[in-house]
Amino acid sequence: MDLPLNLAEYEELARQTMPRTHFDYFGGAAADGITARENRRAFEDLALRYRVFADVGDRDLSITLFGRKLDWPVAIAPMAFQQLAHPQAEIATVKAAGRTGTLFVASTMATTSLEDIAAAATGPCWFQLYVYRDRSFTKALVERAEAVGYEALMVTADTPVLGRREQDMRNRFHIPPGVRIKNLEGTPFASFGLDDGGEYTGARYMLASLDPSLTWKDLEWLCSITRLPVIVKGVVRGDDAEQAMKCGAGGIAVSNHGGRQLDSAIATLRALPDVVQGVAGRGEVLVDGGVRRGTDIVKALALGAKAVLLGRPVIWGLATGGEDGVARLLGLLREEFDTALALCGCKSVDRVTRDLIA
Ligand code: FNR
């Protein structure tokens, strides 16, 4: 097959090359996959009212996020277990992020330690935090992330329990003993295997480790123990967003975990305007779920997002080409975004305004 020309073709290539169980884990969604499909449909349903004769000869894709200039408004979403996609795992992904000026968000459940990721990084990185039942361990993760230069924390709010991952149950998905969840080394949660009966343990694993009784008080606590901005990931309502800002959050990532948690959850792009209103300019708003084209980025920005996060396609790039694969995939998306800006009559990101949406 020729080199893929877009993100969907990377998915097809990954499907042909990856073990089925791993492809299903990375690509999969909860239950019937309604939300995963709706995330895409919400982008497809919007039409762009582009401007003409707007002098788009010299385009600037950069933005500023929490005082940090970024080359373009895209971040790599936190994703667990990248070693299952490629032996170089998160090291390959973070290097590709650096090469393409893309913000990298490291998952708590990475198969590389947050320290090793930071050491390999050549650009800005954030750390995604799961809040463990053991709060002193959680606090230690925050301190470790601060110590090696992560620039923000993204706390995941949409996973009090794991969503229904039926494909993973059927496939008896697990990570082999040699692959470790490195940040959790020294806890009972550094491996993710099968139970004694050979059955999937995902939901039990999450319930044993993560705290489903979190409240806004815990968000206040988190904000109080760190000097880094805290972005709450997994919010789809304006009232929740407003509450998060009151607790000291620096921003919101509108997300439904790529449709992997609550199936029938609202599509993120449809939730975005309400969240933007709830934040009311007091922080930054990002969005993820189904971003696959440069025009999707334009649509998200037009509805008030500052940046988008890209999930599964990064895995397809990693699985099919390691660091170069991720870099090439991000390069394609960046070209698409640049073309979309030009064709919309926007010479820079701040020209992307609400009136572009029909
Ligand atoms: C995720 N996501 C995720 N989120 C998080 O906060 N912590 C994590 O460890 C993971 N792990 C993870 C693994 C895999 C394989 C996927 C696909 C997703 C959710 C992720 O950050 C993001 O919200 C979605 O993937 C965005 O949707 P798209 O771009 O994949 O459609």
Ligand code: LAC
């Ligand atoms: C997932 C978890 C690990 O979505 O966040 O697979």
